[in-house]
Amino acid sequence: xxxxxxAKRLEEDSKHMGNCLTERNWQRPLLLYFSMTMRSxxxxxxxxxxxxxxxxxxxxxxxxxxxxxxxxxxxxxxxKLKDSYQASRRSEENVEHFIDDHHWQEDEIQNxxxxxxxxxxxxxxxxxxxxxxxxxxxLIRQNKEADKQMEATSAIEDLKNMDPVVNGKYSIWRRDFxxxxxxxxLKLMRDQIIMAKAYAxxxxxxxxxxxxxxxxxxxxxxxxxxxxxxxxSELHPSSxxxxxxxxxxxxxxxxxxYDCHIVARxxxxxxxxxxxxxxxxxxxxxxxxxxxAKTVPKxxxxxPLQLAADYYFHGYQSKKDLNIEKLEDPSxxxxxIFSDNVLATSVVVNSTVLHANEPEKHVFHIVTDKLNFAAxxxxxxxNAPEKATVQVENIDDFKWLNSSYCSVLRQLESAxxxxxxxxxxxxxxxxxxxxxxYRNPKYLSMLNHLRFYLPEVYPxxxxxxxxxxxxxxxxxxxxxxxxxxxxxxxxxxxxxxxSFHRFDKYLNFSNxxxxxxxxxxxxxxxxxxxIFDLKEWRNRNITQIYHYWQDRNEDRTLWKxxxxxxxxxxxxxxxxxxxxxxxxxGLGYDPAxxxxxxxxxxxxxYNGNYKPWLDLAVAKYKSYWSxxxxxxxxxxxxxxxxE
Numbered sequence: 001x002x003x004x005x006x007a008k009r010l011e012e013d014s015k016h017m018g019n020c021l022t023e024r025n026w027q028r029p030l031l032l033y034f035s036m037t038m039r040s041x042x043x044x045x046x047x048x049x050x051x052x053x054x055x056x057x058x059x060x061x062x063x064x065x066x067x068x069x070x071x072x073x074x075x076x077x078x079x080k081l082k083d084s085y086q087a088s089r090r091s092e093e094n095v096e097h098f099i100d101d102h103h104w105q106e107d108e109i110q111n112x113x114x115x116x117x118x119x120x121x122x123x124x125x126x127x128x129x130x131x132x133x134x135x136x137x138x139l140i141r142q143n144k145e146a147d148k149q150m151e152a153t154s155a156i157e158d159l160k161n162m163d164p165v166v167n168g169k170y171s172i173w174r175r176d177f178x179x180x181x182x183x184x185x186l187k188l189m190r191d192q193i194i195m196a197k198a199y200a201x202x203x204x205x206x207x208x209x210x211x212x213x214x215x216x217x218x219x220x221x222x223x224x225x226x227x228x229x230x231x232x233s234e235l236h237p238s239s240x241x242x243x244x245x246x247x248x249x250x251x252x253x254x255x256x257x258y259d260c261h262i263v264a265r266x267x268x269x270x271x272x273x274x275x276x277x278x279x280x281x282x283x284x285x286x287x288x289x290x291x292x293a294k295t296v297p298k299x300x301x302x303x304p305l306q307l308a309a310d311y312y313f314h315g316y317q318s319k320k321d322l323n324i325e326k327l328e329d330p331s332x333x334x335x336x337i338f339s340d341n342v343l344a345t346s347v348v349v350n351s352t353v354l355h356a357n358e359p360e361k362h363v364f365h366i367v368t369d370k371l372n373f374a375a376x377x378x379x380x381x382x383n384a385p386e387k388a389t390v391q392v393e394n395i396d397d398f399k400w401l402n403s404s405y406c407s408v409l410r411q412l413e414s415a416x417x418x419x420x421x422x423x424x425x426x427x428x429x430x431x432x433x434x435x436x437x438y439r440n441p442k443y444l445s446m447l448n449h450l451r452f453y454l455p456e457v458y459p460x461x462x463x464x465x466x467x468x469x470x471x472x473x474x475x476x477x478x479x480x481x482x483x484x485x486x487x488x489x490x491x492x493x494x495x496x497x498x499s500f501h502r503f504d505k506y507l508n509f510s511n512x513x514x515x516x517x518x519x520x521x522x523x524x525x526x527x528x529x530x531i532f533d534l535k536e537w538r539n540r541n542i543t544q545i546y547h548y549w550q551d552r553n554e555d556r557t558l559w560k561x562x563x564x565x566x567x568x569x570x571x572x573x574x575x576x577x578x579x580x581x582x583x584x585x586g587l588g589y590d591p592a593x594x595x596x597x598x599x600x601x602x603x604x605x606y607n608g609n610y611k612p613w614l615d616l617a618v619a620k621y622k623s624y625w626s627x628x629x630x631x632x633x634x635x636x637x638x639x640x641x642x643e
Contacts, residue, residue, distance in 0.1 A: 185232045185239055189222050192246045196222075198266045199253040211253060218242075218249045292616055293609035300613060302639035304342055304375035311378035319381060323389040326363050328460040333478055335364045336454060338395075338447045339469035340372045342379050343613060343629065343641070351473040351628045353385040358478070360387040365458065369447060370396045383633070395446055400456065407550035408449045414554070448563050451527070452546045452570065455534050462535050467603075468528040470588065470611055472625050475602040480531045480582070488576035489542055491531035493583040496523035506565040508558055518572060525575055527564055528605045529583045546570040587612075587621045598624065 200215040222243075225236045232239075311317065326332055335352065339345045345366060353359045364385075368376045373394040380390045395401070403409040450457065451466055458464060463481055467473075485491050495501040503509075504520040537543075549569045552558060559565035584601035586593050588608025598604055604624055610616045612625035626643050630636065 183231050185243060186226065186229060186235060189226055189239065189243050189246070192243065192250060193219050193222050194267075194270070195250055196246065196253075198263060198270060199250065199257055201266055202257050202259075202262060203253065206257070208256070211256065214249060215253060218246045222246055289609055289616070293611065293614065297614065299639045299641045300341070300343060303635055303641065304372050306635050306638055307342065307375035307378040308372075311374040316378055316381055317374070321391055326389045327365070327391055328458075329363075330460065330462045333362045333481060334458070334461050334464045335362065336367075336451075336458070336464050336466045337364060337469060338367045338450050340369050340447060341469050341613075342372065342375050343636075344469040344611075345376065346379060346383065346630075347625060347628045348467055348469055348471060348473065349380075349385055349388070349390065350630075352467075352477065353388045354628070355473055355476050356388070356478065357476050359385070361478075363389045364391065365464075366390065366392045367395050367447065367450060367457070368392065370394055379635075383630070395450065398457070401446065401450075401453065406446070406449075406453075407547050408446065411550075411554050451563065452543060452566070454532055455538050455543065458534065462533070464532055464534060466527070466530045466532060468605065468607075470606040471528055472604050472606075472628065473602070474599075474604065474624075477602060480578075483531065483576070483578070485531070485533050485536070485576040487536065488574050489533055489536045489540060490525075490571040490575045491533075491578050492525040492527070492575055493529070493580055493585075494523045494525045494577045495585065503568060506559060506568055511558055513552060514558055518569065522568075522572070523577075524564075524568060525577070526583065526585055526605070526607070527567060528585065528607060529603045531578075540574070542570060542574070587618065587624070591618045591620070593621075 196215045196219045200212050200219070203209075203212040203215065225239045225242045227236070229235045321327075333356075337345055337348055345368075349364050349366075352364075353362060356362050366376060366380070373392065377392040380392055384390060401409070403413055454464060454466070465477060465480060480491070483491055501524040502520065503518055503522045503524060506524065507514045507518065507520075509515045509518075509520045546566060549558070550566055553566075559569075581597075581600055582602045583605060584593070584597050584603070585605040585607050587598070587604055588606035588610045590608075598621075604621075606612050606617075606621070606625065610618050612622050629641075629643075631642055636642075
């Protein structure tokens with residue numbers, strides 16, 4: 001039928017060309033809706049009836065035989081039923097023959113047309129054909145790329161929906177993962193140990209020493225078999241035998257000792273004891289982590305001592321600062337770093353200068369305490385960054401920063417605060433980890449609170465970028481000076497995600513002074529990399545706002561100590577949210593950060609206890625910091641500072 005339709009279409013086309021297809025010898029099946037048949041009844045009378053096509057078998061077709069003489073076709077046409085195979089076969093051969101002839105005729109016509117074309121028209125036609133071919137190839141390529149993209153997207157979605165973390169397993173592809181009860185033996189043995197300990201205590205209280213010793217022996221054997229196993233596949237081969245032996249021992253103990261009330265009471269006592277033990281270990285762990293985080297390692301203690309000794313020995317105290325004219329030039333890029341850590345500060349400066357497009361326009365204002373001033377200045381005299389300007393100042397030289405003006409200094413003079421921070425606390429291990437954290441005197445250090453006095457420290461500057469000493473710069477930061485803060489004072493990256501890191505985490509909203517003035521659901525932000533508009537700061541008298549709230553928190557009822565809570569209050573509704581790519585936090589406490597976010601960040605921040613210069617540091621994050629340390633430096637080698 002398909003070939004018939006092709007032939008039919010060619011017949012219609014040929015009429016426009018003046019060709020008469022009836023002159024060609026080919027056969028065409030006729031589509032008839034009915035036919036006439038004759039039959040005789042029992043009396044011999046011949047009757048005719050009409051038979052529709054649907055009544056005929058599918059193996060028969062109606063055919064119109066055409067003789068070779070066209071004149072005979074004008075007479076009456078006789079229709080006859082023939083076998084469909086023969087008819088269709090002959091028809092197909094004729095149609096194929098016609099199609100071949102028709103293609104040949106088309107080629108002849110096309111060749112004659114081309115012969116009549118001018119060279120310009122022929123070239124235009126060739127270019128058009130070439131464009132068609134290229135377009136066809138391009139469409140095929142796009143289709144293949146679209147298929148590949150769909151397959152890749154589907155694969156990524158499948159990976160996202162797959163949870164690779166399974167308790168007690170190292171990989172979900174392990175065979176024992178297929179069995180939902182794969183850890184049944186391990187769980188059974190652990191439960192047996194708990195029950196054996198309970199029965200052992202009961203046996204001891206009833207003076208059944210033999211049973212007590214037997215149960216303890218089985219407990220020890222089970223613990224040795226379990227070892228560090230987290231699944232049945234990691235158990236010792238003898239674990240099943242040990243579980244059976246323990247089962248027999250428990251069955252025997254149950255027959256002799258079982259009393260529902262006594263066993264329940266003993267299990268509750270064991271649970272309470274375990275909880276108390278866990279709580280005690282948590283407090284001890286918190287204390288040790290705080291101690292390790294705040295204790296200065298010997299090499300870091302050695303470094304400032306060596307630098308300070310050489311600073312005075314070689315007379316560098318009389319050396320004047322260079323490029324003084326740049327220190328107050330508001331057209332340059334100014335940074336404020338307040339730190340007593342020489343090595344950490346050097347990393348901040350080195351990483352910033354290395355990624356700066358125009359390092360000669362960058363000015364670093366470093367403020368440290370009296371104890372570390374000589375060492376800090378000595379380091380940057382000997383290791384001055386190329387082209388950039390570095391100024392090192394001593395906070396004790398700021399005579400305007402006194403207790404009559406500064407709330408924190410005034411609070412520090414009170415006997416209650418001195419006792420809280422500086423008196424020995426033998427019960428430190430028994431206080432909460434949060435209280436232990438905030439007992440560190442660094443939270444009252446003026447180096448920490450100096451960030452609230454930036455306009456006073458740098459009266460001639462218009463904008464300044466504040467950087468903590470535990471950050472690393474990975475990109476050029478100069479675009480931050482072009483950010484429009486929309487009348488805000490502080491530009492910072494927000495840290496809230498869902499219900500986390502909002503104001504209610506940092507402030508005491510049970511106090512009406514807080515609840516009536518602030519929104520508990522307001523989003524928190526981070527210190528560490530902040531762009532401050534000092535002109536707007538002066539216009540809004542931000543430092544006075546800080547003093548107002550700091551005075552009201554002398555009894556520490558509005559917030560716990562630190563600089564972030566008063567910062568959230570001081571810059572409430574005055575903080576412009578920066579893009580998160582500018583500042584990625586958590587490298588000092590979260591080992592599960594997104595590696596791509598870290599690599600793409602302009603600044604990474606090691607906020608938390610696991611600082612990169614400590615042994616506590618998260619190993620996979622340490623390289624982002626250590627690559628900016630010059631370990632070949634003479635003083636670092638002298639103090640055994642190495643990667």
